[in-house]
Amino acid sequence: MNTFVQQIINFLQLGSIYALCALSFTMVYGVARLVNFAHGSIFGVSMYVLFFASTYLFNVIESTWLVYVISLVISCIVTSLIALLLERVAYTPLRNAPKVAVVVSSVGAGMVIEYLILNIAGSKALRMPSLIPNIKFDLLGVSVPLYKFMIIIIAIITMVVLNIVIKKTKLGIAMRAVSQDRVAAGFMGIQTSKVVSASFVFGAIIAAVAASLYGTAYSIFAYDVGESIIWWSFIAAVLGGIGSINGAVLGGYIIGAISVLAPIILPVSSYKDIVAFAVLIIVLLVKPTGLLGKKGIEKI
């Protein structure tokens, strides 16, 4: 029973982080129809900004919560600016180029950012300061650290807020319109380029939140932290249906579930990746658009 509760919490924690990462990745695709492989580096940037901001702030401020909030805000701002710059430099000039060119450009931009991090911050791994107070709770006989709850709660709040923004606000409606048909949205008076920029900012902010949770949970990171994150975010997003917000969340939790279940069930615990990809392939065979993806109508 204890083990069961523990594994459920493990699943929720890991799933929440994957879901947020996949969500931040899928934002840009959903609106701009662009597979943004530089996103992993954006994630890396937010880890480093968070690290430097919080390390500095801990010298000045006592309260852990306050440090967390302020450094998260700083990280969101810096990350958004870099995402906007990225859009301006690497994507806007290629707006009418073939899709492949943009993908190559995104891979390249990602590498440039990653190596800039390497040159500025160095190659040595760092330990993120504890951003959430070290308190333990008792849940059904299992002692659970506060940070695990916070990861799950913060992830859920972010997803709910994002859903409300997308469904209810003017910007959200504009985003959905651009997502459905960019040209027609333009005719309706929507400034599509601004909406695309907004999607980059949204993606960056969610990435910054995800980075803060990731840093809290796994603490040690180096300049290439974004590489494996982008990998799993991409898989989760494709599994759930790339471009779909609920799909990304679903995909994230499925990958989380596989990561937790595979070591329990399989004779060799490291076969998790095989299971994850097998599931991905099966889903894509049955439903090529992913679980919640909508079939796009190609117009000639």
Place this chain on the structure above:
Amino acid sequence: MKSKKDSIMKKMLLIGLCSVVIMTALVGCNGTEATSTDAEPESAEAAVSEETGDFEDYIYFGLNYELTGAFPIIGESSIQGIDMAVNEINAAGGITIDGKTYGLAYKALDNAFNTDEAAVNAQEFADDEEIVAMIGPNDSDMCMATQAIVTDEHLPAISPWSTLVVLTESPWYFRACFTDDFQGEILAKYAYEYENAKTAAVLYDMSNPYNEGIATRFKEVYEQLGGTVVEYLSYNGKTGETDFTSQMTKIASAQPDILLLPNFYEEIIAQTTQARDMGYTGKFMGSDTWGDTSLLDWDTDNLLEGALWVGHYHKDIASDVALEFIDNYHTIYGTDKDPNDIVALNYDAVYLLKTAIEIAQSFDRTAIRDGLNAIEVFEGVTGTMNFVNGNGDPTKSAVINQISGGEFKYLDTVNP
């Protein structure tokens, strides 16, 4: 003015520019730049060491090291040990062959912790007639990538830090450290006999033969002795895995006396934190990869208190040779920190090469190999060793370290 053709050209140009930018970024970071003391490299590729001392001729060896890539600390430590030894040897009069003294110098190539690069570097050294032997790589994966080249080209190689058993199956490969088998065996014996641990669990990275080698041997010996391995779990380090909670939950529910984590030090904090969070209360044990003080700096919650790991040397039992080495290290690099195992083993590797050249009285590659095989007593920083068993592995002792009060403390010496 702007026709459609023009805009296509412009885009092509942009893509071209982008790739140039990317290439420069890559080259800028992966390019080999050894230490700042190095003289101007002749080519962009190999960083040639300064020819220190006053000699007419210099004997060159190749250094194949992990300066960039996933674990840059390996390369940084490696070059420190190499530079110390080379400068010392030259200051002390170099190497005498048939009455003539030669200085020692090296050409360094970064393998970026990439097996392909490691192999390319080895080939380059093999083709370079000036090179008498290769030191490095340090990591077992990198070493294995060079094994076939070293064997085919008859280039004697000394890996300072690779403990992988099969490496020295090549008659041209030697090492300055002990093997994974020996480490796994020592850990199993120590856990069972000295720590009186009757149950153990293992979590290892199955994507690296180093981790797998120790885990396999540990399980074998531990079970032979009568212990029970309650959980034997793995993960894939190549995909950058950081979440081990599922495995740790299984381990915690079995509550073994010992949890062996023969993994890289950068992963240890995440693993031990998660183990404790899942309720594991037993002891942690580790392999020689734990020997980096970053581990102590990162361990802000003192989760590693009492943990044991097997290492190559410790200053508390250090010989005069080792004490002098540690002192010199502090002076040269201006630090209070003690040199890690990699620095010490690279330093020893250079002296092993010097000893072999002196025994051979030649810098012919085959003669150097035979010279290495003929080393009967070598007093290095990491202990006294010999190579008389002829399999390329030194016979030497291991040290059990304990983490206590935020320091690596000497606990015991174990002989093979």
